[in-house]
Amino acid sequence: MASLNEFLFVSGLLFAIGLAGVIIRRNIIVIFMSLELMLAAASLTLVAFSRYHVTDNGLPDYNGQVFVFFIITVAAAEVAVGLAIIVALYRARQTINVEDLNSMRG
Amino acid sequence: MHSLLFYLFSFLAVAGGILLVAFRNPVSSALSMVLSFVGLAGLFIGLNAYFVGIVQILVYAGAIMVLFVFIIMLLDLNNEEKVKFRSSTVVLGIVIPLCLALQILGVIQSQDTKEFQPITEETLAAAAESFPEDGAIHKSLAHEKTPKLPDTNLIGQQIFTHYNFPLQVIGALLLVATIGVVVLSKRTAKTRPTDS
Amino acid sequence: METLAWIILGLPLLSAVTIHLGLKSSKNLSAYLATGSAFITLVLALIILGPETENRAFEWATIGDLKIEIGLQLDSFAKGMMIVVTGVGFLVHLFSLAYMKDDNAKERYFCGLSLFMFSMTGIVLASNFLMMFMFWELVGLSSYLLIGHWYEKDSAADAAKKAFLTNRIGDFGFMIGILMLWGITGTYTFDGLSEFFDGAHPKVLVPSVTILSVSILLIFMGAMGKSAQAPLHVWLPDAMEGPTPVSALIHAATMVAAGVFMMARLYTSIGVDTIGHLWGMDTIAWIGAITSLLAALMATQQDDIKKILAYSTLSQLGYMVMAVGLLDPDAGMFHLFTHAWFKALLFLGSGAVIYACHHEQNIWKMGGLQKKMPITFLTFGIGTLALCGFPFTAGFFSKEQILESAAHSKQWGLFAVAALVACLTTFYMLRLFFIAFLGKNRSDKANHAKEVGPLMFVPLVILAVLALLSGYQFLADNLSPLYNHEGFHVGAPFIASISALVVGGFLSWKLYFNAESDPLANNGLFKIFRNKFYIDELYAKLVGYAQDTVAAIVHFIDELVINGLIVGGFSRAAGGIGRIFGRLQSGNLQGYAALFGLGVILVIYLTVFVS
Numbered sequence: 025m026a027s028l029n030e031f032l033f034v035s036g037l038l039f040a041i042g043l044a045g046v047i048i049r050r051n052i053i054v055i056f057m058s059l060e061l062m063l064a065a066a067s068l069t070l071v072a073f074s075r076y077h078v079t080d081n082g083l084p085d086y087n088g089q090v091f092v093f094f095i096i097t098v099a100a101a102e103v104a105v106g107l108a109i110i111v112a113l114y115r116a117r118q119t120i121n122v123e124d125l126n127s128m129r130g
Numbered sequence: 131m132h133s134l135l136f137y138l139f140s141f142l143a144v145a146g147g148i149l150l151v152a153f154r155n156p157v158s159s160a161l162s163m164v165l166s167f168v169g170l171a172g173l174f175i176g177l178n179a180y181f182v183g184i185v186q187i188l189v190y191a192g193a194i195m196v197l198f199v200f201i202i203m204l205l206d207l208n209n210e211e212k213v214k215f216r217s218s219t220v221v222l223g224i225v226i227p228l229c230l231a232l233q234i235l236g237v238i239q240s241q242d243t244k245e246f247q248p249i250t251e252e253t254l255a256a257a258a259e260s261f262p263e264d265g266a267i268h269k270s271l272a273h274e275k276t277p278k279l280p281d282t283n284l285i286g287q288q289i290f291t292h293y294n295f296p297l298q299v300i301g302a303l304l305l306v307a308t309i310g311v312v313v314l315s316k317r318t319a320k321t322r323p324t325d326s
Numbered sequence: 327m328e329t330l331a332w333i334i335l336g337l338p339l340l341s342a343v344t345i346h347l348g349l350k351s352s353k354n355l356s357a358y359l360a361t362g363s364a365f366i367t368l369v370l371a372l373i374i375l376g377p378e379t380e381n382r383a384f385e386w387a388t389i390g391d392l393k394i395e396i397g398l399q400l401d402s403f404a405k406g407m408m409i410v411v412t413g414v415g416f417l418v419h420l421f422s423l424a425y426m427k428d429d430n431a432k433e434r435y436f437c438g439l440s441l442f443m444f445s446m447t448g449i450v451l452a453s454n455f456l457m458m459f460m461f462w463e464l465v466g467l468s469s470y471l472l473i474g475h476w477y478e479k480d481s482a483a484d485a486a487k488k489a490f491l492t493n494r495i496g497d498f499g500f501m502i503g504i505l506m507l508w509g510i511t512g513t514y515t516f517d518g519l520s521e522f523f524d525g526a527h528p529k530v531l532v533p534s535v536t537i538l539s540v541s542i543l544l545i546f547m548g549a550m551g552k553s554a555q556a557p558l559h560v561w562l563p564d565a566m567e568g569p570t571p572v573s574a575l576i577h578a579a580t581m582v583a584a585g586v587f588m589m590a591r592l593y594t595s596i597g598v599d600t601i602g603h604l605w606g607m608d609t610i611a612w613i614g615a616i617t618s619l620l621a622a623l624m625a626t627q628q629d630d631i632k633k634i635l636a637y638s639t640l641s642q643l644g645y646m647v648m649a650v651g652l653l654d655p656d657a658g659m660f661h662l663f664t665h666a667w668f669k670a671l672l673f674l675g676s677g678a679v680i681y682a683c684h685h686e687q688n689i690w691k692m693g694g695l696q697k698k699m700p701i702t703f704l705t706f707g708i709g710t711l712a713l714c715g716f717p718f719t720a721g722f723f724s725k726e727q728i729l730e731s732a733a734h735s736k737q738w739g740l741f742a743v744a745a746l747v748a749c750l751t752t753f754y755m756l757r758l759f760f761i762a763f764l765g766k767n768r769s770d771k772a773n774h775a776k777e778v779g780p781l782m783f784v785p786l787v788i789l790a791v792l793a794l795l796s797g798y799q800f801l802a803d804n805l806s807p808l809y810n811h812e813g814f815h816v817g818a819p820f821i822a823s824i825s826a827l828v829v830g831g832f833l834s835w836k837l838y839f840n841a842e843s844d845p846l847a848n849n850g851l852f853k854i855f856r857n858k859f860y861i862d863e864l865y866a867k868l869v870g871y872a873q874d875t876v877a878a879i880v881h882f883i884d885e886l887v888i889n890g891l892i893v894g895g896f897s898r899a900a901g902g903i904g905r906i907f908g909r910l911q912s913g914n915l916q917g918y919a920a921l922f923g924l925g926v927i928l929v930i931y932l933t934v935f936v937s
Contacts, residue, residue: 038170054151068170071179093185230930
C-alpha cells in the first residue's frame with residue numbers, strides 16, 4: 025500500500041520534470057506543455073491530501089478535489105488563451121522558438 | 131490501492147513527463163504528455179477520486195491534447211527544432227530540478243507518513259449516517275447490495291454549498307477566456323495584410 | 327419609520343447619481359427628477375415627524391476597539407431639522423426650475439442640488455460624529471460645486487475656492503476635536519456621549535475638564551467654518567457668486583446653519599449642565615456676538631442686494647451661535663428654524679428681483695419695484711419684517727428668546743451687543759427695502775421689470791406664510807427641532823427689542839426714504855464698514871507675506887538639498903545601477919526560467935532548511 029509521502033514524492037518528481045522542460049526546451053509549445061505538467065503535479069498533491077485527510081464522517085476531504093476541479097477548469101481556459109497567443113505570435117514573427125523572441129533584451 | 135498499480139501508474143506518469151521533455155518532435159511530446167496524464171488519472175482513481183480522474187482524461191487527453199496537436203499541425207512545426215539542445219541549458223535544466231526534487235525529498239522524509247486506509251463497506255455505511263436519508267448520497271452510500279462512494283455527488287455538494295462564489299468566478303473566467311481567444315484571433319486576421 | 331428615513335437619505339443621492347451618469351443630455355428631465363426627489367423627501371420627512379423612534383446602526387468598519395457605525399438618529403431634533411432642510415430644499419428646487427430655466431448647465435446644477443440635499447440630510451440624521459464629519463465634508467464639496475456653478479466667471483471660481491479652503495481650516499479643528507472627544511470618552515456616537523456624561527458628577531470630570539473644554543472649542547472651530555463665524559466668515563459674502571437659489575438654500579437656510587445644528591447636537595448630547603462647568607464656553611458666545619456685530623455693521627454699507635442679505639445671514643448666525651454659547655441651544659435652534667424660512671424667503675425674493683431686473687444686483691439701480699412686482703414686494707416686505715423682529719412675526723419670537731437667554735444669564739455685555747445688532751438689522755434691512763422697492767426707478771432695467779411667474783412666486787408666498795407663522799406655538803411645537811415654549815412676558819428683552827426696532831426704523835427712514843444716493847457714503851467710519859473692516863485685505867497681506875517667506879525657504883531647500891543631493895543623487899545612482907542590471911535583461915526566456923528555478927530553490931532552502 026502506498027503511503028502519502030510516496031504520492032507527494034511522485035508529484036514533486038513530476039513538478040521537477042516540468043521545470044526541467046521549461047528550462048531546457050526552446051519550442052514555446054513544449055514549454056507550455058511542461059507548464060501543464062507542473063499544474064497536474066500540483067493537482068496530484070491536492071488529491072492525495074484530500075484522500076489521506078479523512079473527515080469526521082470517514083470520507084475523504086472533498087475540498088481538495090474541488091480545488092482540482094477548479095485547477096482543471098483554469099488550465100483549460102489558460103491553454104485556449106495561451107495557444108491563441110502562440111498562434112498570433114507565430115503569425116507576427118513566423119517563429120515559436122523562444123531564442124528568437126528576445127525583443128525584450130535590455 | 132495495490133502498490134503494484136501505484137508503481138505502474140507512477141512510472142507511466144514520470145516516464146511520460148521525461149519523454150515530453152526529451153522528444154524533439156512536438157507531436158511526440160504532446161502524445162507523451164497524454165501518457166503522463168493517463169498515469170496521473172490512474173493515480174487519481176486509485177485514490178478513490180473517480181470523478182477527478184475521469185475529468186483529467188476527458189479534459190487533458192480529450193480536449194487539451196487535441197488542441198495542442200491541432201496547433202502544432204496548423205503551424206506546421208514538424209520539422210522544427212532539428213538543432214541540438216544547448217549544453218549549458220541542459221546542465222542547468224537538470225541540476226536545478228534535481229535540487230528541487232532533493233529538497234522535496236528532504237522535506238517529505240522529515241514528516242511522519244500517513245498510511246493508506248482503504249474505504250470499506252463499513253466506513254461507507256457509517257458515513258451514510260451524516261447525510262439526509264432521502265438524498266442521493268445517502269442512498270448510494272447505504273445501498274443494500276452494492277454500496278458505492280458517490281464522489282461526484284459529494285464534490286457537487288461541496289461546490290454548491292461552499293464554493294458558490296468561486297464557481298461563478300470560474301464561469302466568468304471561462305467566458306472572458308472565450309472572448310479573449312476570439313478577439314486574439316480576429317485582431318491578427320485583420321492586421322495580417324498590413325504586416326506583410 | 328426607519329426605512330423611510332433611509333429612503334430620505336438615499337433618494338437625493340440616487341437622483342444625483344442618475345443625473346450625473348445618465349441624464350446629462352436631457353436637461354429638463356434631470357431638473358424634474360431632482361425636484362421630484364426633493365418633494366418626496368419633504369413628504370417623507372413630514373410622515374416620520376413625531377416622537378423618537380428606535381434606530382439601528384450597522385457597522386461600517388472595525389479598527390481595533392474603534393467601531394465605525396453608520397446609523398441614523400431619529401429623534402425629534404433631527405426630524406424637525408429635516409423639515410427645515412427638505413422644506414426649504416423643495417421650495418428652492420421649485421424656484422430653481424424657473425430661475426435656471428435657460429441655464430446651459432442645468433443638469434449639473436440640479437445634480438449639485440441633489441448631492442447637497444443628500445449630504446445635508448446625512449448631517450442632520452447622522453447618529454455619530456464620524457458620520458457627521460463625512461457628510462460635513464460632502465456638504466462642503468457640494469457647496470463648492472454650486473458656488474462655482476458659473477465657473478467661467480473668475481470671481482465665481484475664486485469664491486468657490488475661497489469657501490472650500492476657509493472651510494478646511496475649520497474642519498481641521500473639527501476633526502481634531504472629534505478625535506479628542508473620542509479619546510476622552512471612548513465613544514463618538516451621540517447616544518454614547520449622553521450615556522457617558524449622564525449622571526457623571528462634574529467633579530469626576532475634573533482631571534479632563536481642560537481637555538474636554540479644548541476639544542469642544544476645537545469642534546466649535548468646525549462650526550465656525552461652516553457657519554461662517556469671525557474670523558472665518560470671509561467666504562460667505564463671496565459665496566454669493568453662486569446662483570441665487572443656491573444662496574437661499576445653502577448659504578442662508580441650511581448649510582450655514584449646520585454649524586449651529588452641530589453645536590446644539592453636541593450640547594444636548596453632552597448635557598448643558600456639564601458644559602456649564604467647563605471653561606472657555608463664553609468664548610463661543612462672544613465669537614457669535616462679535617460676528618453678529620461686525621456683519622451687521624458691514625451690511626449697512628453694501629450696495630449689492632445679495633451681499634446685504636449675506637451679511638445679514640452672518641449676523642443672524644452670530645445670534646444663533648451666541649445663544650448656543652449662552653448654554654441655550656433651544657433658543658439658537660428656534661432662531662435657526664424661523665430664520666431658515668424668512669431668510670430663504672428674502673434670498674428667493676432677491677432672486678426674483680434680480681431675475682426681473684436682468685441680473686442687476688445693485689440696489690441703487692432698482693427702485694420703484696412695488697408697482698412692478700407686487701407679489702415679490704409684499705412677500706419680501708414680510709421677510710424684512712420677520713428679520714427685523716417686528717412684533718408677532720416669526721423672527722420676533724425667536725430673537726426674543728435669544729435676548730431673554732442673554733438677560734437670564736446676566737451677560738449684559740452680550741445683551742447690549744444683541745440689542746445693538748437688532749437695531750442695526752432693522753436699519754440696513756429697511757435701507758434695502760426703501761431703496762430697492764420704493765421711490766423712483768433709477769435705471770432702465772428696473773423700469774422694464776415684470777412680476778415673475780407662478781413657479782417663482784408660489785415658493786415666495788409659502789415661505790412668507792411660514793415667516794409669519796412659524797414662530798407660533800402650534801407650528802413650532804410640531805416642527806421646530808428644539809423648542810422650549812416660554813410664556814411671553816414684557817421685560818427688559820421686550821423693551822430692548824422694541825426700542826431697537828423703533829430706533830433702527832426711524833434712522834433708516836430718515837436717511838434713506840426717497841434717497842437718491844447714499845448720504846453716508848463719504849463718512850470715514852462708514853467707509854470702513856463698506857470695505858468690510860479691510861479683513862480680506864489683511865488676510866491677503868498676511869497670507870501673502872507668510873507664503874513668500876515659506877516659499878523662499880522651501881525654494882532654497884528644494885534647489886540645494888532635494889534637487890542637488892537627494893533627487894540628483896538618487897537619479898544618478900538609479901541610472902548607474904540600471905545600466906548594470908540592464909545587461910542581465912537578455913530577453914532569453916530559458917535564462918529567466920533557470921533563474922526563477924534557482925530562486926525557488928533558494929526560497930525553499932531559506933524557509934525550510936535554514937531555520
